[in-house]
Each structure stands twice: as structure tokens, then as C-alpha cells.
Amino acid sequence: MSTSPEITNSVILSTEMFIALSPILLLSFGIVLSLLLIAWRRSQKMIALFTQFILVITLLLTIHLLSGDILVGSGTQITTLLNVDRFSYLSFVLICISAFVVVSLSRSVLKSEVEVHDEYYLLILLVVLGAGILVVSDHFASLFLGFEVLSISLVGLVGYFREHEHAVETGFKYLILSATASSFMLLGIAFIYSQTGNLSFAVSSNVMPWSAQPLQIFNSVGILLLFSGIAFKLSLAPFHFWSPDIYQGSPTPITLLMATVSKVAMFTVLIKCCFSQNYFNNESFIEIITVVALLSMLVGNILALKQQNIKRLMAYSSIAHFGYLLIVLTVSSLQNTEFAWQGALFYLSAYLLANIAIFTVLLISEKHRDNMSGDRDIHIVDWHGMFWKNRLSAVLVIFSVLALAGIPLTMGFVGKFYLLNQAVIFKSWWLISGLVIGSGIGLAYYLPLIFALFKDEKTLENQVVDGSGVYLVTTGKQLFMFTLLISSLLFGIFPDLVSQFIYR
């Protein structure tokens, strides 16, 4: 990398770059430290606390950098491999928040098992590192690096509870499919390189292949393969088959990790890659995006209709949501990328909050189920009557589901509003129709989920009498759920609070 023409001075990493990259460096340092910690003393409590500590520090550092003016403008280029800008760190903030929640939720899951789970926390940190590399990457090599760090650590996590029924199946499925996807992506990158001779995202204008000459076959195949690799991770429509099984089979915190951290990071890098490579000038690329988006909206929503298992339902709904999100890729010129980023980040935060909320409640009811023994999977039936028994959890679920459905008062609506704005500006009527129809179908499974919380059946009333129908929710969790609820309401009613932070 030192031979790259952009870097003329002999210093590879100047102080400014070091500061800009510090959250990720800190995270890597933290990983090394936690390895040492494991070598020193194996303690479940200690490693969990330490992981949380690292994540919080990283989060605070990132927020500090964001509130400073080091990241204004086009960001800081760190060698050819990485480029740190506001948007990448904003999504890194989302990633850290969600990883923190995952770690906190995991503590209660892992408590019930006998072993000491150092690797588990280490792997989560590695996932976050991979995601961090992805969001700041500006080069196909760093993209691949981040992708692999993320995937391989996730494989370990997905099958972590090996004695569980689906663990081995899930782990293998994810390993094989993920490896296939990354090899597709690598092939795509190779094809692109064969045409452009450049692996950096930031193509200088004289070698920009899109506007200058007609698209060569290798190049388009390359982009297609690259996109399919990313689409696999985002579980977009023709590449979505893995996601419900793996959502269902993974431990719940890990499902949350996959639904949020991995997807947010992959989507951020996809936007970064598309915007700096100017893919939006290429009509056939936009066509492919449109088709994949429409397919995802329809397939995700339609397949979710009959789902009774809440994890599977969330998997399908997430397919649809990333279908909606693809709308931001159809910008028409570089000037509009600001707005696209704003929309994407807002939508991602809404999606993230809603997912965190739903999975938190899911985990609580799973724990409750564990105590009562029996089938591990939580179905919609298990949530019947929750509103009358656990007001807080139920209200949280209601608001999150409404956010996913895009109903006002929630962040999800504002996110959808941004996407519609974007689609209207670029007159992508197909995508608009897809969004409208998709949301309509979506309601047909979101609403029954909400109604289920109100359903009040005789059998459940008996449970209340026994006292076993009421979940035991710790004060900490209650506080956390309350925060989630307040923040999603607040940001839903006053979206400026978030968008000011994004814009500045």
C-alpha cells in the first residue's frame, strides 16, 4: 500500500489519521486485552463486564469524534484502504449500541449454562471489529477483510450452543453459504480489477468506466457477483433462503447480532461502494437494484404472512426492510448522496431500535419458557395476552412492530417518509409501488402480531392465577426497555433530534 500514488509523504499513519481511526484501533486493542484477560483468569463475569466496557469506550470515543470537526467533509483517507467519514462512524455508533445490547442480553442466556464462555464474548468483539472495518473500508481488499472477519466469527457464534437442536445444522448452513457468498464476491472483485486495474472505491475520474465507455461484460459480471455477495449477507430476495433457518437456529442474542450489526455494516459498505464508484450512473445496475428491491419487498412480506414463529417472522420482515432500503441506492447524482445517507441512516436506526426491542422481549419470554421447560421456540401464541400481564413489554413490542410497519409516532414512519422522498425525487415509480404494496401486505402480519398481545384467553387467565403467566423482568431490563420505548417515541415525534446529528 505504500506504493500507492495518493500517499506521497513517508508517514503512512499521521496523527490525524490515527485519531480518526482510534475507535477501531481501540476495539482491536481491547480484543487483545481480553485475550490476555482470558489467559490470566477465566471468569464469566469479568469477561462480560470487560467486553461491555470496551464497547462503551469505543462508542463514546466514536461519538466524541463525531461531535468534533475532524470528520467533516469527505472524511479522512487512511492509506488507500480506509476512509473514515461521518456516515461510516454514524453507522458504527449503531453497531456499537446494538453489540452492547447483545452482550448485555447474552449474560442472562449464558448464565444458565455451565461452561465459561470467554470465546463467545471474544467472537462478538471480533464481529464488531469486522463490522467496523467494513464501515470504514474504501477498498475492495478491506471490504473483503471485514467481510471475512465478520462472517467467520459469526459462524462460531451461530452454532455456539452445540447441544441445542438446530445448532449444528445452523452453523454448517451458515458456514457453507457464507463461504460461497464470499467466494462469489471475491470472483466479482477479481473481474472488476481485470477491467479497471484498481481496487480502490474512490475511482479517479479518468479511469471511471461507467460514463466513459460502454460497460464491458467482465465488469458487469463482476459488479453483479460483488452485489450478490453483499446481497447474501443482507438476505435480499433471491439470496434470502438461509435467513429464516439461521434466525431460528441461532441463540437469540446472536440472531439480534446478525439482524443488526452484520446487516447495518454490510449495507453501509454497499452504499459507500455504490456512491463512490458512481454505480448509479449505470442504468443496468439500477435496474438490477430495482428488481432485487421489488423481489425482496414482495417475497419477504408474502412469506412472512403465515409465519407463527416470531424469529422466522422477523427474518422475513427484515428481508422486506432491506428491500425498502435499497431505494436509497437509486440516487441520480452525487449531490443527492447526502440526503440518501440521511435517509438510510435514519431507516437503519429505526430498524435497529425496533429489532433490539423485539428481540429483548423475545429473550425474556424465552427465558420464561426455559424455566417452564418445553419447546424453545417462541410462537405468536406464546405472546397472547401479554398486554394485560406485562404492560411494559407489550407496549414496547407494539411500538416496535408499528415502527416496522411504518406507522406515524414511530421512527419507522419517518424512515419510510425519507425513503419515499428519495423515491419521489428520482421518480422511481416501480419502487414506490413496491413500497406501498409491500407495506400493505406487511400490515397483514404485523397487525395480527399486535392483536395477539391483546388476545385474552381463558387458559391464559388461569396461568395468571398460578403466577406462572407473569414474566419476571428484572429492574435493569425494565429500565432498559423503558429507555428504548421513550427514545423510539421521542425520535419518532421529533426526528430532527436524529437528523441534526446526521447532518450537522
Added chain:
Amino acid sequence: MMLTFVILGLLLSGSLAWYSDDKPFFGVRFQAKWVALVAVIIFSLIFVFSVYLSPLNFQTLQTIAHVSWINSLNINYTLALDHLSITLIMLTLFLALICILVSWDEIQEKSGFYYFNLLATFAGIIGVFSAVDMFLFFFFWEVMLLPMTALIAIWGHEKRYFAAIKFFIFTQVSSLLMLVAIIAMAYIHQQQVGDLSFSYQDWLSLELNNELALYLMLGFFIAFAVKLPSVPFHSWLPDAHTQAPTAGSVLLAGVLLKTGAYGLIRFVIQLFPQASENFAPIAVTLGVVSILYGAKMAFAQTDFKRLVAYSSISHMGFVMLALFSFNEIAYQGVIVTIVAHGLSSAALFSLAGMIYQRIHSRNLTDMGGFWQSAPRMGGFGLAFAAAAFGLPGLANFVGEFLSLVGAYQVFPVMVILAAFGLIGSAIYGMVLFQKTFQGSSLKTVPDLSCRELIVSSSLLMLLVILGLYPNLLLQYFRGVIL
């Protein structure tokens, strides 16, 4: 700020009702219904007095609250009132009282949450009638749906979940179309004037070419036609009405359908005058089809509430027919029809609720001969049925008459067809009355209680007053040219 106060007040007193239900304070056991009733009375009085004492001339839209909300998109919290919105808000507040009174004994379970939802719906509806920032309008438009859906889904009858989902999906999908049109209008404003604006008043000055205006108008039109409802989009209504609890049906028929009419008047016709004029033949045809189809279907029903629901479709057809005739008399007819239908359908649904409480059935075959045991109920039933089929002397007659007279000048053939709907309404009105109150007495039912008497007589009184002296309402709508 008075209106904001009313909206927020309703919402907060709803929460108070929810919180305080069945809890003792200072030795007194609070009941949600009392909290709700007192709140609605207080806020209605506040609203009436502040409008009455206001120095503003409500002949045109008067902005009464303006606070910036989402700066990055130039979205403001703007409320404005004119005579149209004031009339509809008064109707809403009046029916709010009726709704609370009819649910007085009906709702026994989870009553705190029930009254919260009821008051939240009113708050949302008042917001819809007064918001002039389109984002805000959409916000209220959706927010009023949520508690309404909850009312149907939690306290409704046997097929309530299905009805609630159908209701929600219909309105949500159509309103998304409206949202797209709203966003498109905002960007057209940006193109023409230079800045993004969601303000209704700003949009009035936009120049739109015909084709674009047609598509945008359709976005709004479909959303409002679903709410109205007009024929191809009506199928949610019979289900929702039938399955909702009594107050829910009163609310749906009395006020929620009026948001559709209001939207057509305020937004479709005024924002896109040319496009709606071009579209008028289709809209008028839809109106006439609704009138005839609604009347025909009403006649075929055996379910009391379903019958009234179909009659609503028929009556709202008159609104659509008259509105798209662009005629002053027809417009006055629309206003009277809106108010009169609000009162008469509310009355019929309350009656259905009263009967349901007595015999636990909505089926007309289970009814009959109630006159003998409950003559007062029968009398009111006859009067309300008469109002529904437009007996002179009651408000509905004035509305339908004016609508038809006005529209005749523009669409004579359509009006002649629509007039057959009046015959249909007489048939279903009489069927309803006869099957319920006449014939051999199957059951003896207790006559109206004091509370039910208040509900029925106040509704009937208003119907008679407006029927005999419609000027009370019409004086505010003179010289309005669409």
C-alpha cells in the same frame, strides 16, 4: 393554541382515564367513564366558547397555531380553522358525548384502556379536521386509525380481528398513496418556488400541468374515497361497522367517514380544481353507483348494523355526487348531508347497541314486536329510520334535496338515477323498522333507560332542528364557490 390545548387535553384526559380507572382517590373510586365524560364536556365547552368569542373571520382559513417542527424538511405544526372544520369538529365533540354515553354500560372489561382509545381517536380526528400542514395532516390521519383499530379489535364482536385488519389495511395502503402525492407536491413546490413546503396554503398557488395534476389528485382521491367510502373501495366498511362495539360504529359512521368527505372538499377539489373537474364524470358515476348499490345491499341484509352500514355507503354517495357537481347549492347539500348523516347513522347505531344489549343479537330475524314492550324505543326507531330515508322535516331530507337540486343542473341523468336511491332508502328504512319493532312479539325487552333517552332525544332534537331550520348551518356556507 386553544385547539392544541383541546387535542392534547383529550389525549391526556384519556391517559388519566386509563390510569385512574378503578383506583380509589381520597376515598372515591374513580371510573374511567366519568373522567372521559367530564373531559369531553369541558373541552367541548372550551372549544365552543373560544370559537364563539374569537375575533377571527372563519369564512376563510384562519391559522391559529404555527410552530416549526421538522426543520430539515420545512415541516411545521400548523393548525387552521374555517367554518367547515369548525362544523365538523363540533359534530365530532357532540358525537364524542354520544359515544361515551352509549358505552356507559356496554363496556365492562378493560374500560380504562377503552376510554383512552376513544378519547385518543377524538383527538386524532380533531387534528385531521384542523391540520393544514400536510405532513401533520397525514400524521393525524394515521394516528386516529390506531386507537380506532384497537377499539374494533379488542372490544368488537366475534370476527373483530379480521374486521380490524381489513379496516387498517384498506386505509393504510390508500393513505400511503396519498403520502406519495403529498411528497410529490412538496417537491413540485420546491421546483416552482424554491423551497420545500408541506403547507396547504402554499400549495394552493402551485401551477400544475393537467396530467401530473390528475395523478396527484388520484393519490388524494383514492385515500379519501376509501374513507368515504365510495363503491370500489367500500368493502371494509360493512365488516368494520358490524364488528365494532356500539361506540366504535357510532364513531366510524358519524365522524370517521366524514374525514373522507372533508378531505375531498378541502384537498382534492381545492388543490386540483381543474383535474377534479375533468375527473368529475367518473367521480359522479362512482357516487351514483354507491347510492344505488348501497341501497340495494342494505335491503338484502339481515344484520341490523350491516344494514345501517350499507345505508351509509348509499348516503355518502350523495356527498360524492354533489361535491363533484361544483355547484353552490349542491355544496350546501353536502354540508347538511354530512352533519345529518353523522347524526342519523349515529342514532341508528346507538339503537342497534341498545337492542344488542337487550337481546345479544344483531340479527333482524331475532327481533320483532319490540314496539309492544318498548314503545319509546320504537318511537325513536321510527324517527331515526325516517331520518335515514329522508323524511321531510328531518335534516337528511334537506341535505339530499339540496344535493340533488344542485347536481341536477350539471348532471341531470345521473341525478335522476340517484333519485331511485331515495326509493331504495325508503324500502330498507321500512324493512329495518318493521322487522325490529313490528310483527309478532318474540321477546319482551325493557324500554329505554334514562341515559338512553338522553342519547336518543338529543340526537333526534338536532335532526329536527336542522331539518326545520337548516339555515342554522347554511348561513356559514353561503357564497362558497368551488
